[in-house]
Amino acid sequence: MPYQEDGRExxxxxxxDRNLEQNQINQNNEHYVALRAEAAREGDxxxxxxxxxxxxxxxxxxxxxxxxxxKGSGHKRKMERLNVEASAWIFRExxxxxxxxxxxxxxxxxxxxxxxxxxxxxxxxxxxxxxxRLLVGKGLHSDGQVAKIKPALEELMKRQVALLFSHLxxxxxxxxxxxxxxxxxxxxxx
Numbered sequence: 001m002p003y004q005e006d007g008r009e010x011x012x013x014x015x016x017d018r019n020l021e022q023n024q025i026n027q028n029n030e031h032y033v034a035l036r037a038e039a040a041r042e043g044d045x046x047x048x049x050x051x052x053x054x055x056x057x058x059x060x061x062x063x064x065x066x067x068x069x070x071k072g073s074g075h076k077r078k079m080e081r082l083n084v085e086a087s088a089w090i091f092r093e094x095x096x097x098x099x100x101x102x103x104x105x106x107x108x109x110x111x112x113x114x115x116x117x118x119x120x121x122x123x124x125x126x127x128x129x130x131x132x133r134l135l136v137g138k139g140l141h142s143d144g145q146v147a148k149i150k151p152a153l154e155e156l157m158k159r160q161v162a163l164l165f166s167h168l169x170x171x172x173x174x175x176x177x178x179x180x181x182x183x184x185x186x187x188x189x190x
Contacts, residue, residue, distance in 0.1 A: 023106040023137075026093045032107070035086035039079045046075035087112040104135040105149060113149045114156055121160065 026032065049072030057065035090107035098104055103120040105113040117134055124132045136149045 022097070023094055023104065026090055027107045029089075029093070032086055032090055032093075035082050035089065039082035039086065042075045042079035042082060046072045046079060048072075049075060083109070083112070087116075091116055099133075101129055101131055102133045102135065105153075106135065106137050108149070110148050110152045114152050117153055117156060 049068045053065045053068030053072060056062075056068060087108050091105075091112075094104040094106055101124065103117065105116060108116065113136065120132065120134070134153055136147070136153065138147055
């Protein structure tokens with residue numbers, strides 16, 4: 001069914017293509033790219049300081065080693081802050097037009113995607129949702145073009161199911177056979 005947006009008519013079957021196109025635009029956004037690049041530079045400086053600190057320590061220069069370690073920790077904090085800012089930006093932008101029960105995780109690093117997925121699952125469960133869709137990429141931007149987020153989310157789902165069954169088992173033993181509707185997340189790669 002067609003709908004209007006910015007004076008243009010879209011059809012629902014084109015929506016996935018439009019979202020994918022918007023994801024590509026977001027991942028190439030100057031602000032986002034600059035945040036990730038600055039975070040990478042801070043990570044390189046962190047590693048350099050830690051490596052030099054380790055060498056100084058092995059040479060008996062304890063004061064210098066401590067100073068380099070503290071400097072490396074400062075770079076680590078900056079890197080983490082920049083990555084948090086970048087992940088918040090890309091997540092917000094990618095989900096501006098998401099359908100209810102749908103969470104787009106494109107452009108996130110694995111740990112970030114898992115964190116946002118856990119949060120989305122928790123919110124969906126508290127609303128009583130029975131379904132949700134987690135949208136991830138195919139791994140085309142990953143090293144070796146191998147998907148990393150989807151396997152991590154599948155592992156998260158296994159842990160969630162195990163936790164759910166342990167809670168249901170406890171409820172069943174306490175309430176004599178109670179059952180609860182459960183959220184069923186689906187992971188879609190495109």
